[in-house]
Amino acid sequence: MRDPRRVAILISGRGSNMRVLVEQAQHYEVVLIASNKPQAPGLAWAVEHGLPVWSHDSKGMDRESFDRTLSAELEKAGAGTIALAGFMRILSPWFVNEWQGRILNIHPSLLPKYRGLDTHARAIEAGDTVGGCSVHVVTEELDAGEVLGQAEVPILAGDTTASLEQRVLAAEHALYPSVLNEFVQR
Numbered sequence: 001m002r003d004p005r006r007v008a009i010l011i012s013g014r015g016s017n018m019r020v021l022v023e024q025a026q027h028y029e030v031v032l033i034a035s036n037k038p039q040a041p042g043l044a045w046a047v048e049h050g051l052p053v054w055s056h057d058s059k060g061m062d063r064e065s066f067d068r069t070l071s072a073e074l075e076k077a078g079a080g081t082i083a084l085a086g087f088m089r090i091l092s093p094w095f096v097n098e099w100q101g102r103i104l105n106i107h108p109s110l111l112p113k114y115r116g117l118d119t120h121a122r123a124i125e126a127g128d129t130v131g132g133c134s135v136h137v138v139t140e141e142l143d144a145g146e147v148l149g150q151a152e153v154p155i156l157a158g159d160t161t162a163s164l165e166q167r168v169l170a171a172e173h174a175l176y177p178s179v180l181n182e183f184v185q186r
């Protein structure tokens with residue numbers, strides 16, 4: 001039986017969401033930080049903070065063989081919940097099925113709007129006056145699983161993708177830990 005309160009966080013980059021998930025863990029324990037990019041800046045922070053870290057370069061590997069390697073590490077760490085935090089690799093159907101209902105992701109838009117990439121540019125381009133972020137359950141279809149929580153921010157006249165990204169990121173940092181603390185208890 002997997003214990004949902006044992007959380008693994010998957011990153012590919014700077015890991016600012018990872019940091020807040022670590023710092024605001026109340027009802028869960030972070031048992032592994034894993035990355036498909038050995039050079040991900042977030043890994044250095046995790047190591048400095050004494051967290052168990054695993055990374056393996058996914059470049060050139062077929063999707064499922066990387067995912068099977070990753071899954072074995074998650075099992076070894078005794079993970080029961082997986083939080084994607086800027087993990088920039090699409091998970092295989094095999095992996096999503098293996099961890100069905102146990103994988104969360106943070107996405108920088110108010111889903112179902114703007115699945116996929118370039119969310120801020122698309123929101124500005126569309127003339128939206130409200131943007132935000134969503135935490136959702138990961139399913140086989142990209143950014144389409146059950147939405148567990150959302151936070152809204154205004155989109156202001158003169159916003160650039162950078163200024164909007166910054167505002168949304170602050171909202172992500174407030175939203176993700178609270179949703180995860182809740183999720184591991186259900």
Ligand code: GRF
Nearest residue numbers: 014015016017086106107108
């Ligand atoms: C965030 O904007 C998140 O919504 C998206 O990727 C970005 C990751 O940023 N999925 P960070 O690595 O957590 O700083």
